[in-house]
Amino acid sequence: MGIGVVLLAALMSSAVALRKSFSAADHFFSTHIQQIRIIDFLSRDVKRSTIVTTSAANQTVTCTMPNYIVKAGDADVGTYPAGTRRTPTVTVTPNGAVVHYGLVAGSKPVTQVQYAVNNNAIERRETPCTANSSDAITNTGTTVVTTIASSTDQLVPLTLDVELAKTEYADTSVTFLTTFSFNPPPNANPSATPDPTSQMKRDGTAIFARSYLRNKRRG
């Protein structure tokens, strides 16, 4: 009887330990997948952007990109059916040819995509906009919000525009805090000063990427 109780206790302990370990491992790898997804989303959109800016707190990335596909309600929807690809308009300037998609009577419709951290989730917010001659952006439609990751919590983008380099790129680092047990317990709030142990654990999950703008306006 005694042996049976011991065996049962051992079995239960093992099962609980395995379950906790598996849960933490599962959380780690599923979040890792989301990290990759964030990086890939950002990389794809930065590459096709003309302008990329980041917020002061480095928790928001805003990409302005050409309106390649005609959507219902666009000003030139009569010229091009909705759902088709636009033929670009080329403007010749002293600094070279500038390519626009959807240029109508001087109006420059663009799409603005914003990546933002929202309560540990990463949202992708896509908004139709218009850019004026100074590239000031005005929203002209409804923002579509898509949650692309649910448990990563530190989006650290940096953009740099070095004149000599004649280019611009966005650096992105995404981290999360694992659910493995720690001693001492981690500080769950990444914006506060974390304790060294949890910071070390967080740093260990970092994924970094650098994406160059291929349409950087150099005018």
Place this chain on the structure above:
Amino acid sequence: MKTRTGVHEGSVLLCALCTILVMSLIGANILVNCTTRYNVTSKQVKAWKEALIAAEAGGDIGYAEVRKTIGDPNVATIFTNDGWATPSPAPANPTWSKSVTSFGQAGSLSSQVTVDKFWTDSNGGPYYRIRSTGTAKVFGVRRTGMDDRMSTGVRFAANAETRGDSDTLLRKIDFNYDHFKATYGDGDGNGIAITTVSNPQISRRIELIATPVDSFDAAVKCLSAFNGPGAASVVDSYDSHNTPPNGVSTPPGSNYYFAADNPSDPHYADSRNGNVAVDTPSFSESGPIYGSVGTNGGNVTHAAYPNIYGTIDNSISFTVPPITQPSPPTGVSYQPGTPNTINPTAAATNPATPDWYLYSDFKNVTINARQDATGHPLETYVTVVATGNVGGNGNPTLTIAKGVNAKIYFAGNYSMKASKTYNNNVDGATGVYVYDGNATSQTPSANVSRAAHLQFYAINPPAGQTQIIDTNPGGAGGGSAAQLWAVFYAPGADYYMNGNPDLFGAIVCKTFYGNGNCGFHYDKALLWTAGPPVNFRIASYVEDVR
């Protein structure tokens, strides 16, 4: 006793079975999740990235083919000879396509490229659109599917912006059917069809725009050597768009004035782009250059040349395509005769249908412009092909009226004084109109560059022969302060300017030699108005993320 023993043995067996069951469930759960994670992080991410690599490879192939057309008017032949096909039915734009199959590991990548010339600028420069679809096979068993942790169950919606969620939204894996063809056909809604795929695959689609690079992007470009004029000379720039400030003295009909030493001048920035580029180390100069100097392997320094006021780069290289004798396009013939006075036809008011003339030697010719009903000069386009020389002995002249855009090709030498070359256009194109179909034209000309109205193209001589351009040959009538507004594209010619003429425009030549105090004033408004494309660059990149 036997019965009690049997009960104990059954309990142990039951416990063992329960243990195995629990452990197996946990293990199976781990295995399923591991397989999914592995599939996503390894196979699917890999294929997604490789699909872009395949698309970019296709884009590079298209771009390389476009660059082969530099300096060769037989564009269709170039594409055809390299295995490109014209789609059927043929689109409105000249279009070629090519499939690149089975490259990458185990032939897992492929791309489909389409190149079309979607626009031509007013200078005849072609603009190409390169569309490339890259496809990568997704390895691994397809039943493992995708990571569904984030999924809200949205797998597909007709609206492209809400197609799926999480990884589905990003990677768009075609497990059994090509989702793009089934929804968007060729991308514009044509040919929509349900198409099965032989392997799970990911396709990514990019569009690149290749734009021509202008040949006159510097004051002087030399393929072999630059031996500049004396200390009293100057190389600078201006922009004929700019109206000079009040009180500033300019040559008649020109917006040029010297501003390169006055930072407070409103057009100071436009005055310091008198760039000189040499595709060899050979460079020498005595006078000031208000612009950048580039050589290919030279040893030019600011210490040795303190009069260079721009940057110096000794590691540049460039190519300029040679000029061959052109012919009128199909269906167009040369105008009859070799008149001393050319009165263009009505068709010559369209830049796409200039009048063509064929001369042996070209000199002492006046070219008039078309006028509207009220006598306004209209932009008029004339192309002259001279199989011999331009100018020659006896102080020959050339006169083009206000509004004339003359392209003069010549196979021999050029010898005509700047003071005898009368370009009666004006910077700003004041008073010149574009024919718009009305008896009285209402559209002012936008071609503001006086120099752009007179373009000389020196046909490359046969190998081993020289070609000389002299804009101030000996003889009477040179005068002082002679001025010439023109551009010279002469990649096979040796260009000479002696004495004190001023050239407003730009020069592309093999060698350049100048002495005395002649001046070279590069008109920045020349860009995109003259000369053949010397290269192409990618000006735009978009990805079709549907």
